[in-house]
Amino acid sequence: MTRVAATPDAVFRARKDQELANLRSLLSGLNIAPEEATQEIKDRFEQQIANCVRQIDREAMDTTTLREILDSKIRPVVTEVQDYLYAVLYRQAGLDNGVGAVAHWMLNDIARRAGVERRVLLSIGEAELIEHTFSMIRMRHQDASVWRLPILVHELGHHVARNLRDVNPNAFAMLPVKTYLEDARDAREHRHLHELFADVFATYVLGAAYPTCVIIQQARPDQGFHDHDQTHPSWPARVHIMLGALRAMSAIDPKDVTAGAFAQMADLNVEPLWSALTAESAGSADPPTQPELRALPERAAELVDLLVRHAPARLRFRFGRAYDLSRDLTSRDDPALPEGATITQVLDAAWRWRANNLSANDNDLTIVSRNALRWCEASTH
Numbered sequence: 609m610t611r612v613a614a615t616p617d618a619v620f621r622a623r624k625d626q627e628l629a630n631l632r633s634l635l636s637g638l639n640i641a642p643e644e645a646t647q648e649i650k651d652r653f654e655q656q657i658a659n660c661v662r663q664i665d666r667e668a669m670d671t672t673t674l675r676e677i678l679d680s681k682i683r684p685v686v687t688e689v690q691d692y693l694y695a696v697l698y699r700q701a702g703l704d705n706g707v708g709a710v711a712h713w714m715l716n717d718i719a720r721r722a723g724v725e726r727r728v729l730l731s732i733g734e735a736e737l738i739e740h741t742f743s744m745i746r747m748r749h750q751d752a753s754v755w756r757l758p759i760l761v762h763e764l765g766h767h768v769a770r771n772l773r774d775v776n777p778n779a780f781a782m783l784p785v786k787t788y789l790e791d792a793r794d795a796r797e798h799r800h801l802h803e804l805f806a807d808v809f810a811t812y813v814l815g816a817a818y819p820t821c822v823i824i825q826q827a828r829p830d831q832g833f834h835d836h837d838q839t840h841p842s843w844p845a846r847v848h849i850m851l852g853a854l855r856a857m858s859a860i861d862p863k864d865v866t867a868g869a870f871a872q873m874a875d876l877n878v879e880p881l882w883s884a885l886t887a888e889s890a891g892s893a894d895p896p897t898q899p900e901l902r903a904l905p906e907r908a909a910e911l912v913d914l915l916v917r918h919a920p921a922r923l924r925f926r927f928g929r930a931y932d933l934s935r936d937l938t939s940r941d942d943p944a945l946p947e948g949a950t951i952t953q954v955l956d957a958a959w960r961w962r963a964n965n966l967s968a969n970d971n972d973l974t975i976v977s978r979n980a981l982r983w984c985e986a987s988t989h
C-alpha cells in the first residue's frame with residue numbers, strides 16, 4: 609500500500625473537494641421535476657449554488673473556516689433545495705390529496721394578478737412561512753384539505769411586499785410597499801408592520817375567508833390571544849387590521865354598487881365571530897391599548913390604498929356565483945364547478961359554510977373540503 613501524506617492540509621483539501629462535488633450533484637436532483645423546475649427556477653437554484661461554490665473556493669482556508677462557511681452559508685441553501693425536492697416528490701406521490709398543486713397554481717396566479725413577476729415555489733415543513741432567498745412558501749405536511757389555503761395567501765403577502773414595483777419605472781420609491789413598511793420606528797415595529805400588511809393583502813384578495821380562517825384556525829384563546837412576540841402583533845390587533853381592510857375596501861370606489869358588501873362582511877360575518885369567540889374566552893391577556901386599536905383602521909386604509917394604487921384592480925376579491933357555490937358545496941354527488949367561479953370565490957363559500965357549521969362532523973368537513981378542492985383544481989384549467 610502506498611503511504612499517504614495525511615497532513616492537515618491534505619485532509620482539508622479532500623473535504624473541500626467533497627463538499628464542492630456534493631453541491632454540484634445537488635442540482636441534478638432538479639431533473640426529477642421537469643414540469644415544475646422550469647429553466648427560470650433552475651437558474652435561481654444554480655445561481656445560489658454557484659455562489660456557495662465560489663464562497664468555499666475563495667474563503668475556505670482550512671478545516672475550521674470550511675466548517676464555519678458550511679454551517680452559516682451553505683447549509684441554509686442546501687436545506688432549501690432539498691426541501692423543494694422533497695415537496696415535489698411528496699406531491700408527485702399524491703400524499704397531499706392534490707392540495708399542493710392547487711396551492712402552487714393559486715399562489716402564482718395571485719402573484720401575477722398583483723403584477724409581481726417573480727414566481728413563488730412551494731415546499732412543505734412544520735408551519736407556514738416564506739423563505740425569501742428562493743421565494744419559497746412552505747405549507748404544512750399534514751394539510752391535505754382545503755382549509756389552510758388562505759394562510760398561504762398571507763405568506764404570499766410577504767413576497768408581494770418585497771417585490772411589488774411602482775407602475776412608473778421612474779418613481780422615486782421603486783418598491784412602494786417595501787418603502788412604506790421601512791418607515792417603521794424600530795425593527796420590532798417593522799416586523800409587525802410586515803405582518804399587518806400580509807394580513808391586509810390576504811383580506812384584499814380573499815375577502816372574509818381570510819379573517820374567518822384566521823379566527824377559527826390560528827388565533828389562540830387558550831393563551832388569552834397573547835402569543836404576540838418580536839415578529840407578530842397580537843391576535844386582536846391582527847383581526848382589527850383585517851376588519852379595517854374590509855371596511856376600507858368598501859370605500860375604494862363610491863360608484864361601485866357591490867363595494868358595500870366588503871363592509872357587510874366585516875359587520876355581519878367577521879366581527880360577530882370574533883366578538884363571540886372573545887366573549888367566550890377569558891379575554892385577552894394583554895389587549896391592545898385604545899390608542900393602538902384606534903390607529904388600526906387608519907393603518908388598514910393606508911395599506912389598502914397602497915394595493916389600490918400599485919396593483920392591478922383584478923387582484924381584489926370579486927363577488928360572483930356565491931349562491932351556486934353554497935348550494936352545491938355539501939352535495940355528495942361530486943357537483944361540477946359553477947361556470948366562471950374562481951378559487952377565491954370557492955374559498956369564500958367554504959369558509960362561510962364552516963363559520964356557520966362550527967360543530968360539523970368529520971364526514972361533513974371531508975365532503976365540503978373535497979368538493980371545494982375539486983372545484984379549486986377545476987378552476988386552474
Ligand SMILES: [Zn+2]
Nearest residue numbers: 762763803806
Ligand atoms: Zn407572516
